[in-house]
Amino acid sequence: xxxxxxxxxxxxxxxxxxxxxxxxxxxxxxxxxxxxxxxxxxxxxxxxxxxxxxxxxxxxxxxxxxxxxxxxxxxxxxxxxxxxxxxxxxxxxxxxxxxxxxxxxxxxxxxxxxxxxxxxxxxxxxxxxxxxxxxxxxxxxxxxxxxxxxxxxxxxxxxxxxxxxxxxxxxxxxxxxxxxxxxxxxxxxxxxxxxxxxxxxxxxxxxxxxxxxxxxxxxxxxxxxxxxxxxxxxxxxxxxxxxxxxxxxxxxxxxxxxxxxxxxxxxxxxxxxxxx
Ligand SMILES: C[S@@+](CC[C@H](N)C(=O)[O-])C[C@H]1O[C@@H](n2cnc3c(N)ncnc32)[C@H](O)[C@@H]1O
Numbered sequence: 001x002x003x004x005x006x007x008x009x010x011x012x013x014x015x016x017x018x019x020x021x022x023x024x025x026x027x028x029x030x031x032x033x034x035x036x037x038x039x040x041x042x043x044x045x046x047x048x049x050x051x052x053x054x055x056x057x058x059x060x061x062x063x064x065x066x067x068x069x070x071x072x073x074x075x076x077x078x079x080x081x082x083x084x085x086x087x088x089x090x091x092x093x094x095x096x097x098x099x100x101x102x103x104x105x106x107x108x109x110x111x112x113x114x115x116x117x118x119x120x121x122x123x124x125x126x127x128x129x130x131x132x133x134x135x136x137x138x139x140x141x142x143x144x145x146x147x148x149x150x151x152x153x154x155x156x157x158x159x160x161x162x163x164x165x166x167x168x169x170x171x172x173x174x175x176x177x178x179x180x181x182x183x184x185x186x187x188x189x190x191x192x193x194x195x196x197x198x199x200x201x202x203x204x205x206x207x208x209x210x211x212x213x214x215x216x217x218x219x220x221x222x223x224x225x226x227x228x229x230x231x232x233x234x235x236x237x238x239x240x241x242x243x244x245x246x247x248x249x250x251x252x253x254x255x256x257x258x259x260x261x262x263x264x265x266x267x268x269x270x271x272x273x274x275x276x
Contacts, residue, residue, distance in 0.1 A: 012056070012154035015076070015116060016069075017125025018048025022185055024252050025230065025270075026054045032276050038181035038226065044172035045185045046073070052183075053158065060162040063172045066127065068115055070166040073159060075112030080156035084149045086113030097121050097139045116152075120145055173216045178224035186213055188232040207236070214240050217271075226274050233267035245273045 014021065029051065035041065041057035043049070046064045064070055075083050086109055090100060101118060105111045119125055122137040130136045165172070169186070176182060187205040213229075220227045231237045233249050241247070248270040 012151055012158050013053050014048040014050050015148065015152050015155055016048045016072075016119045018050075019126050020185065020187065021048045022050040022230065025250075025268075026050065028250060028270070029054070029228070032272070032274055033181070033228070035181070038179055039177065040175075040180045042172060042176055042180060042182040043185075044167075044169040044182070045187075046070075047185065049073075051185070052162075053155065056158055057181075058161050061165065061172070061175055062162050063165040063167050063169070065166070065168055067166050068111075069127070070164055071108060072112040072115045073164045075108050076152060076156050077159035077162070077164060079109055080152050082109040083112045083116070084147075084152060086110045087117055087147055087149075090114075090117050092121065092143045092145065094139045094141070101135060116147070120147065170212055170216060173219050176220055176223045176225045180223070180225040182220050182225060182227040184213065184217070184227060184229040186210070186229075186231065189237075210237065210240050214243070217241070217243065221273060227272065228274065229269075229271040231269045231271070233269040237269060241269075241271050243271075245271055246276075247271050 033055065035055045035057050038057075039059070041052070041055065041060040043052050043060070043062045044064075046052060046062040046069070049062065052060065052062055062073070090096060090113065097118070100114055103114070105114060118135060118137070119127070121140055121142055123140040124137065125140075126137055128135070128137050169184075186209070189205050189207055189210055210231075217227055217229065229241065231241065238247065249267045250270065251267050
């Protein structure tokens with residue numbers, strides 16, 4: 001990559017709204033991560049990719065279990081101009097939103113445009129599907145929303161340095177080598193500081209998955225690599241991940257649930273084997 005291309009890629013940011021986005025973490029990360037110190041960067045729960053875009057790694061493997069999300073990243077990587085052209089062709093109105101929501105396109109770039117359009121025009125940007133796997137988030141009345149096409153082009157330039165794979169996190173661990181950096185941001189299984197399980201992602205990420213993740217962390221360390229895990233600050237999680245590495249807790253104000261949201265203070269857990 002030329003220096004000019006590197007600086008374009010550096011200024012990109014997420015082009016999707018994503019639940020659990022890690023924008024709030026970026027300032028903290030800068031205190032202990034210098035991406036130049038690592039070989040490859042891995043993000044097995046990429047979601048909207050706040051940390052990936054912020055760190056702008058020159059060599060990355062990003063993955064997620066959400067197939068449509070991964071196909072969207074791949075389409076932006078290979079032909080962002082075509083995706084942008086397709087988004088341009090979609091109208092911003094309620095009727096048109098539901099028309100697009102009820103369709104699937106065989107063309108990968110049109111389908112990526114659909115994914116980005118629905119994500120930005122929907123009520124809260126959450127990715128939610130019904131029992132038949134159909135996206136079912138209602139219209140968000142964001143008729144004046146302006147798509148940031150310039151950012152999509154910048155994001156494409158960064159994604160050109162990444163392998164983008166649809167897979168479960170347990171498979172992502174196979175590719176990790178000495179001196180790589182792995183950022184792990186799983187869905188939170190337990191509610192913050194309360195003794196319960198979050199119902200909406202019970203099936204998506206179970207307590208058993210949290211145990212598998214703890215095991216994956218051991219494998220990352222055995223490979224001679226570094227990791228940063230974010231998770232809910234909850235006693236069960238502290239116990240599962242208690243491996244002798246540094247555990248930090250960060251208090252933050254959080255807005256959960258779109259327009260009718262409540263604000264609250266939540267503690268988030270950060271576990272890492274990077275020594276400050
Ligand atoms: C909290 S979000 C990541 C948010 C991301 N850090 C951001 O800034 O937008 C968790 C992601 O994990 C993905 N996921 C859930 N279960 C998974 C699994 N078993 N393997 C890989 N990805 C999974 C979800 O699809 C979701 O995109």
